[in-house]
Amino acid sequence: MSRFDVTILGANSAIPTANRFPTAQLLNINESYYLIDCGEGTQIQLRKNKLKFQRIEVIFISHLHGDHYFGLIGLLTTMHLLKREKPLKIVGPEKLWEIITLQLDVAGTKLAYPVTFEPISFSNGALLHSDTKIEVTALKLNHRIACAGFVFKQKPKEPSVRKDKIQDHQLTIDEIKELKSGNSIERKGKELLNELIVQPQQPKAYAYVTDTKMNEQIIPFIKEVDLLYHETTFKKHETKRAKETYHSTTHQAAEIALKANVTKLMIGHYSTRYDNLEELRQECMEVFENTVLATEGETILV
Ligand SMILES: [Zn+2]
Numbered sequence: 216m217s218r219f220d221v222t223i224l225g226a227n228s229a230i231p232t233a234n235r236f237p238t239a240q241l242l243n244i245n246e247s248y249y250l251i252d253c254g255e256g257t258q259i260q261l262r263k264n265k266l267k268f269q270r271i272e273v274i275f276i277s278h279l280h281g282d283h284y285f286g287l288i289g290l291l292t293t294m295h296l297l298k299r300e301k302p303l304k305i306v307g308p309e310k311l312w313e314i315i316t317l318q319l320d321v322a323g324t325k326l327a328y329p330v331t332f333e334p335i336s337f338s339n340g341a342l343l344h345s346d347t348k349i350e351v352t353a354l355k356l357n358h359r360i361a362c363a364g365f366v367f368k369q370k371p372k373e374p375s376v377r378k379d380k381i382q383d384h385q386l387t388i389d390e391i392k393e394l395k396s397g398n399s400i401e402r403k404g405k406e407l408l409n410e411l412i413v414q415p416q417q418p419k420a421y422a423y424v425t426d427t428k429m430n431e432q433i434i435p436f437i438k439e440v441d442l443l444y445h446e447t448t449f450k451k452h453e454t455k456r457a458k459e460t461y462h463s464t465t466h467q468a469a470e471i472a473l474k475a476n477v478t479k480l481m482i483g484h485y486s487t488r489y490d491n492l493e494e495l496r497q498e499c500m501e502v503f504e505n506t507v508l509a510t511e512g513e514t515i516l517v
């Protein structure tokens with residue numbers, strides 16, 4: 216079975232508290248790791264959750280507010296000190312590369328591993344990264360500074376032939392190939408139907424929508440994703456404050472989920488003022504039933 220899940224490392228907004236970290240999430244796709252945002256303390260959270268951070272292949276940074284990248288230089292340096300050799304790719308706003316380079320230069324650090332940097336193009340649907348497992352495209356969000364969301368789409372996979380059926384029917388390699396290409400096969404005049412033997416592998420999609428004012432323009436680009444993470448910095452009645460600070464309320468996030476017809480909504484980027492996060496979830500559920508909280512240390516299947 217293929218694996219596609221996301222572990223929450225931080226789900227708070229701007230200010231970390233004693234038990235809530237700023238934004239970071241780790242995506243695991245068949246044991247390849249992708250880090251989404253890297254707020255202060257991310258490397259500590261990775262350690263606490265026993266996640267092998269040398270496995271991270273790509274780091275995506277949504278925008279240059281500190282709560283989304285102040286942990287990056289620390290993580291990069293630790294990877295260096297632990298003698299990482301594996302290449303790392305960073306995708307982020309253009310200025311991020313200058314910031315990293317300056318921080319490394321003044322410390323006289325020359326990273327032991329190769330880093331490639333890919334500047335984000337802030338437009339809906341722009342391709343940011345592609346490898347054998349996923350394709351990642353951008354969302355143009357509406358925040359005080361340029362901010363991107365990300366859509367992670369699994370690459371379509373070859374259907375798999377059920378192991379028990381291979382045994383039952385003593386299928387040959389040629390027959391398995393035939394089944395994988397979508398055909399049924401004949402056995403002594405009897406047809407072995409493709410759909411009874413082959414399991415289609417449905418590619419999954421995860422959309423990550425952090426700091427933004429409610430933005431309906433992204434809806435066509437997140438349509439029917441399996442899991443949508445949408446920020447809910449504020450409760451439903453704080454629409455004025457949400458608008459002024461370019462953030463979203465619970466109801467606004469849930470409305471986006473509803474209009475995009477996603478399967479599940481996960482909320483986060485909580486304002487420090489809220490202690491009872493369940494209240495935020497309840498507000499979302501008034502609009503969109505299948506809502507879960509982003510909770511640090513928890514892993515959610517996409
Ligand atoms: Zn933020």
Ligand SMILES: [Zn+2]
Pocket residue numbers: 278280358426
């Ligand atoms: Zn921000």
